[in-house]
Amino acid sequence: xxxxxxxxxxxxxxxxxxxxxxxxxxxxxxxxxxxxxxxxxxxxxxxxxxxxxxxxxxxxxxxxxxxxxxxxxxxxxxxxxxxxxxxxxxxxxxxxxxxxxxxxxxxxxxxxxxxxxxxxxxxxxxxxxxxxxxxxxxxxxxxxxxxxxxxxxxxxxxxxxxxxxxxxxxxxxxxxxxxxxxxxxxxxxxxxxxxxxxxxxxxxxxxxxxxxxxxxxxxxxxxxxxxxxxxxxxxxxxxxxxxxxxxxxxxxxxxxxxxxxxxxxxxxxxxxxxxxxxxxxxxxxxxxxxxxxxxxxxxxxxxxxxxxxxxxxxxxxxxxxxxxxxxxxxxxxxxxxxxxxxxxxxxxxxxxxxxxxxx
Amino acid sequence: xxxxxxxxxxxxxxxxxxxxxxxxxxxxxxxxxxxxxxxxxxxxxxxxxxxxxxxxxxxxxxxxxxxxxxxxxxxxxxxxxxxxxxxxxxxxxxxxxxxxxxxxxxxxxxxxxxxxxxxxxxxxxxxxxxxxxxxxxxxxxxxxxxxxxxxxxxxxxxxxxxxxxxxxxxxxxxxxxxxxxxxxxxxxxxxxxxxxxxxxxxxxxxxxxxxxxxxxxxxxxxxxxxxxxxxxxxxxx
Numbered sequence: 084x085x086x087x088x089x090x091x092x093x094x095x096x097x098x099x100x101x102x103x104x105x106x107x108x109x110x111x112x113x114x115x116x117x118x119x120x121x122x123x124x125x126x127x128x129x130x131x132x133x134x135x136x137x138x139x140x141x142x143x144x145x146x147x148x149x150x151x152x153x154x155x156x157x158x159x160x161x162x163x164x165x166x167x168x169x170x171x172x173x174x175x176x177x178x179x180x181x182x183x184x185x186x187x188x189x190x191x192x193x194x195x196x197x198x199x200x201x202x203x204x205x206x207x208x209x210x211x212x213x214x215x216x217x218x219x220x221x222x223x224x225x226x227x228x229x230x231x232x233x234x235x236x237x238x239x240x241x242x243x244x245x246x247x248x249x250x251x252x253x254x255x256x257x258x259x260x261x262x263x264x265x266x267x268x269x270x271x272x273x274x275x276x277x278x279x280x281x282x283x284x285x286x287x288x289x290x291x292x293x294x295x296x297x298x299x300x301x302x303x304x305x306x307x308x309x310x311x312x313x314x315x316x317x318x319x320x321x322x323x324x325x326x327x328x329x330x331x332x333x334x335x336x337x338x339x340x341x342x343x344x345x346x347x348x349x350x351x352x353x354x355x356x357x358x359x360x361x362x363x364x365x366x367x368x369x370x371x372x373x374x375x376x377x378x379x380x381x382x383x384x385x386x387x388x389x390x391x392x393x394x395x396x397x398x399x400x401x402x403x404x405x406x407x408x409x410x411x412x413x414x415x416x417x418x419x420x421x422x423x424x425x426x427x428x429x430x431x432x433x434x435x436x437x438x439x440x441x442x
Numbered sequence: 443x444x445x446x447x448x449x450x451x452x453x454x455x456x457x458x459x460x461x462x463x464x465x466x467x468x469x470x471x472x473x474x475x476x477x478x479x480x481x482x483x484x485x486x487x488x489x490x491x492x493x494x495x496x497x498x499x500x501x502x503x504x505x506x507x508x509x510x511x512x513x514x515x516x517x518x519x520x521x522x523x524x525x526x527x528x529x530x531x532x533x534x535x536x537x538x539x540x541x542x543x544x545x546x547x548x549x550x551x552x553x554x555x556x557x558x559x560x561x562x563x564x565x566x567x568x569x570x571x572x573x574x575x576x577x578x579x580x581x582x583x584x585x586x587x588x589x590x591x592x593x594x595x596x597x598x599x600x601x602x603x604x605x606x607x608x609x610x611x612x613x614x615x616x617x618x619x620x621x622x623x624x625x626x627x628x629x630x631x632x633x634x635x636x637x638x639x640x641x642x643x644x645x646x647x648x649x650x651x652x653x654x655x656x657x658x659x660x661x662x663x664x665x666x667x668x669x670x671x672x673x674x675x676x677x678x679x
Contacts, residue, residue, distance in 0.1 A: 111569040118612045122602030140610040141620045148569035151512045153534040154560040159633040214626040264513040278518045308511025314551045356584040394601045399586040421596045430589035
């Protein structure tokens, strides 16, 4: 499909994204594996964009991973979500913004269910009162945090120190974008650009100077599959999905992969390591992998934040080659230091996949 | 109409997910699980459309319903607005309520998910918790996770987390009164009852299989269901 056709489709899926006063809820996966990304999101929202983003210590998991691995019933997941809405309501906010794609999909599914089955909403309201005494308003606006960064991508570009240009060749970096399945596959109208050609990450890449790679398996799942990863016996499914994507994108020689779902960057990062150990395969040049970034990390890089403040040191696939291409400075001696400058030791090097230990 | 079909039809996800399937197979073509496992979402929907209890019972006892990854790619593409992925969620719920999940190797894995993600929600307020994600259970996480695990407090502090501490922030200690609310929601809405059923039916199956059953993760039955692939799940029929 030509780019004109995609732009026409994107225009059909324009969603409303609130301008300010966000009630922010965190992601279980993000907090465990890429905590620096959530830290960076709030830093950009407050320091660069000067927005009101509120977080309450009492919010919990939405239970989405438990729900999609089927140990948590739908009735429970709906009431857990209702409790999050109640905490938002009590705090005086109405724009609900979530860090997690599984959560975003679940919130969308539940609001849609309540729309079609008002009696279910009434039942859940009663459950919540019975269990907690709380009541709630539904959000006026529901956005994923990547929607919010998309909305302000031009402001971030304007305030940025770097562009997605290879400083050695002067040419735009070639970028694979990977959208979490639950962002818009169930409800295309809830995502920027719909489900077939989502624009939420492509828009960031374009405005920050890069080129988006269109490759055959662009919309294929990373392979999380909930129970398919959680249980060791099933992980072949998860690995096979990621491998299918790597094999499909490799001929286009991507400089990096950009993701908006908390789980996808972890899987696309870790499965490159696993494939290198299992089969000796590496997908980058000279034994390197393809770096995998979250959109918060990329926005932070554009703005010139220290790579180790962003959390790039906890990627198994090293990001240093990409920093070198863009011309972002980093101090390799500080890669594995604590906040107080104490050395924590460093990870072992993989057998095949090149890894940048501190000097 | 069969009784099992009636039971499924009480689930709003089933009502939303099953309209009239024309058996075109588009869902199977797009399905990541169909590419990996001996699995066709089209066949699932076709069986459900028969409303035949014997076939639905066989489905509820089968390996088949546990192959889906719930990515919902099928929902985007179905030309008739069906949602095979949602039908799977309804089938898995009924399989656990009825105890038939223990009849399949893949279904029996539900106990391991309950003992990890399920219990972590109640204990911590998170579906995942870093100190519980053990490198030996996750070799694919690589040396980077092993290093993080050895230095978790320092790494989390360096990356801006509020790990194990009070107040808002990344991986904060969620107040006990909030965890108490989560427990009451689980009691009120059926999750606690489902957890009990998963435990009870699993214990019965472990006895039947002659495998030692115990609490937590360090027992023979959990190790068995977490790692075993005795059956051929991937050869296409």
